[in-house]
Amino acid sequence: xxxxxxxxxxxxxxxxxxxxxxxxxxxxxxxxxxxxxxxxxxxxxxxxxxxxxxxxxxxxxxxxxxxxxxxxxxxxxxxxxxxxxxxxxxxxxxxxxxxxxxxxxxxxxxxxxxxxxxxxxxxxxxxxxxxxxxxxxxxxxxxxxxxxxxxxxxxxxxxxxxxxxxxxxxxxxxxxxxxxxxxxxxxxxxxxxxxxxxxxxxxxxxxxxxxxxxxxxxxxxxxxxxxxxxxxxxxxxxxxxxxxxxx
Amino acid sequence: xxxxxxxxxxxxxxxxxxxxxxxxxxxxxxxxxxxxxxxxxxxxxxxxxxxxxxxxxxxxxxxxxxxxxxxxxxxxxxxxxxxxxxxxxxxxxxxxxxxxxxxxxxxxxxxxxxxxxxxxxxxxxxxxxxxxxxxxxxxxxxxxxxxxxxxxxxxxxxxxxxxxxxxxxxxxxxxxxxxxxxxxxxxxxxxxxxxxxxxxxxxxxxxxxxxxxxxxxxxxxxxxxxxxxxxxxxxxxxxxxxxxxxx
Numbered sequence: 001x002x003x004x005x006x007x008x009x010x011x012x013x014x015x016x017x018x019x020x021x022x023x024x025x026x027x028x029x030x031x032x033x034x035x036x037x038x039x040x041x042x043x044x045x046x047x048x049x050x051x052x053x054x055x056x057x058x059x060x061x062x063x064x065x066x067x068x069x070x071x072x073x074x075x076x077x078x079x080x081x082x083x084x085x086x087x088x089x090x091x092x093x094x095x096x097x098x099x100x101x102x103x104x105x106x107x108x109x110x111x112x113x114x115x116x117x118x119x120x121x122x123x124x125x126x127x128x129x130x131x132x133x134x135x136x137x138x139x140x141x142x143x144x145x146x147x148x149x150x151x152x153x154x155x156x157x158x159x160x161x162x163x164x165x166x167x168x169x170x171x172x173x174x175x176x177x178x179x180x181x182x183x184x185x186x187x188x189x190x191x192x193x194x195x196x197x198x199x200x201x202x203x204x205x206x207x208x209x210x211x212x213x214x215x216x217x218x219x220x221x222x223x224x225x226x227x228x229x230x231x232x233x234x235x236x237x238x239x240x241x242x243x244x245x246x247x
Numbered sequence: 248x249x250x251x252x253x254x255x256x257x258x259x260x261x262x263x264x265x266x267x268x269x270x271x272x273x274x275x276x277x278x279x280x281x282x283x284x285x286x287x288x289x290x291x292x293x294x295x296x297x298x299x300x301x302x303x304x305x306x307x308x309x310x311x312x313x314x315x316x317x318x319x320x321x322x323x324x325x326x327x328x329x330x331x332x333x334x335x336x337x338x339x340x341x342x343x344x345x346x347x348x349x350x351x352x353x354x355x356x357x358x359x360x361x362x363x364x365x366x367x368x369x370x371x372x373x374x375x376x377x378x379x380x381x382x383x384x385x386x387x388x389x390x391x392x393x394x395x396x397x398x399x400x401x402x403x404x405x406x407x408x409x410x411x412x413x414x415x416x417x418x419x420x421x422x423x424x425x426x427x428x429x430x431x432x433x434x435x436x437x438x439x440x441x442x443x444x445x446x447x448x449x450x451x452x453x454x455x456x457x458x459x460x461x462x463x464x465x466x467x468x469x470x471x472x473x474x475x476x477x478x479x480x481x482x483x484x485x486x487x488x489x490x491x492x493x494x
Contacts, residue, residue, distance in 0.1 A: 074404035113401050123402040126394050131410050138381045139468035140445035147373050154360050155370040157321035163378050168472045168479030175465035179458045192450035198387035203439035211426045218422035221386035225415045232415030239486050241327050
């Protein structure tokens, strides 16, 4: 393990190992890949764990002649079990090592999704960029409206507490992690524009008191979610019961 | 119980009862209060269960000389227990009936928050208007980005599933309920403006790649949430474990 406080250099470690895993902040990922890539033995594997995949996989393919595998573990250090957690795999070069990695992860209970870097980054523009962005917008709005949190909690419904948990959880974590995830996704501009458009449209509907249009928009979203709405109602009611039980 | 399919008229029921509870859609609440209010006996109680409180309580005080109590049950029909659920009480006139209602609710396990109609509506502009609005913006953005839900679910993290449950749950419910809650709160314009401002500011920070400013905004929200962030991380991790366990 090469870290900031080890004497072993990254190129020396890569030269000595079969498998080199690059696990560094997004902003320096490509730089580190260019540094270690040429030292990975051709029979070895170079892999990364970055939250975006197009740029790192391209950088790995360019930096080494070894096998290349992009991965994205879809969970953070706060999970209490690996069982059922998900890892995305993007094969770059060399199926033998990719198959080995897939078997190794599966044996530990992880669930694997294989895809291309482009499809990964598109899905993440929704799964990560959109959801993190909306949480940040909610948080900033709350902070600036000037209603103290304690005052709102006196009036809390279980569903509000659940939403606040989801939002506040985000701000217990690192902005240095989330900033690059959002800034380096190629579709972030598209996502924030769509979010801004939806904000303006819904605000105008509320201001005009147009219930018919409000119901139309509600139905449009309901159609997008489809049968998932029923599952969500059942699952979130289960979770809300757990919150009430714990209170 | 007077309903659309009963022969008993609302004024006749009010005249015959000690306690009259108005439980009708927000849009017709004041009209029904004006209809039944004059028939409630002076020794009786007129109460409502509307999700806004300033206008209905004012209407009840004007329509009757009986005791008046505004209430807002902070839970919907999907809860599986009344134990620990919250009801807001706004005393209008007559402490004896208000005390009776408080005792009756408490005896059934409900938790009571007493406040004024103005403070209630201010808190609800956050607890209901802001959270429902942000859920609707997220839903509409998802529907319009054109990435199929199933494709995003292939890449899901437990936290994303939790957020989707919270969002999709909303659209399994009635737009005729949520529309008036958002349209009739006196602070809705203020809330949607603040939300739009936060959207523009955060989108600009992401577009410029300004990590320092991003971290400042993160810290601003973290300071607003205060110690609640730690509770949220702990509680939401507990819930995420329950999701993983159930999957």
